[in-house]
Amino acid sequence: MEGFAVQLRRKGLRNTPQRRAVLIALAEAPHSTVAELAAVVAQSAHRTTGEAGTPAVAGVDGLSRQGLYNVLDDLTRAGLVRCIQPAGSPTRYEVRVGDNHHHLVCRRCGSAEDVSCAVGAAPCLNPEEHSLQSEEHKGFVIDEAEVIWWGICEQCAGLNGVVKADASQ
Numbered sequence: 001m002e003g004f005a006v007q008l009r010r011k012g013l014r015n016t017p018q019r020r021a022v023l024i025a026l027a028e029a030p031h032s033t034v035a036e037l038a039a040v041v042a043q044s045a046h047r048t049t050g051e052a053g054t055p056a057v058a059g060v061d062g063l064s065r066q067g068l069y070n071v072l073d074d075l076t077r078a079g080l081v082r083c084i085q086p087a088g089s090p091t092r093y094e095v096r097v098g099d100n101h102h103h104l105v106c107r108r109c110g111s112a113e114d115v116s117c118a119v120g121a122a123p124c125l126n127p128e129e130h131s132l133q134s135e136e137h138k139g140f141v142i143d144e145a146e147v148i149w150w151g152i153c154e155q156c157a158g159l160n161g162v163v164k165a166d167a168s169q
Contacts, residue, residue: 106153
């Protein structure tokens, strides 16, 4: 929690219980949707810590859905949270920012996992140089490439009897 308070102040944001609660929830449950975050934040507001029985994150009891969206918008604009928007899936949020990573998304359950970029520095994928010199793209500066690999996660594959593709063929 101390780390999040410092990060909020460095980004010029007030260190509010709601912002800390969302950052803590995302650290515990990366790639969460708004609905999932609302549940995690509500649960954390009712958890107690220490002998005094104080809330784990004081002051977040009753964070409205609109309040949650406002917090996520603030944190995303400040660069403390990244949102990913897989096609046909709800927007997901994570606190892993500032690196160049991609995602695996399960077609069945929607779970997402991080995949580090093999190349390293952002954007890690570049369009052909001549296309960036065209009139329509002239002056466009690329700073990120986002890749989403789709498939079936191990849990869904096991539940549904999906046979993994043989990589040797």
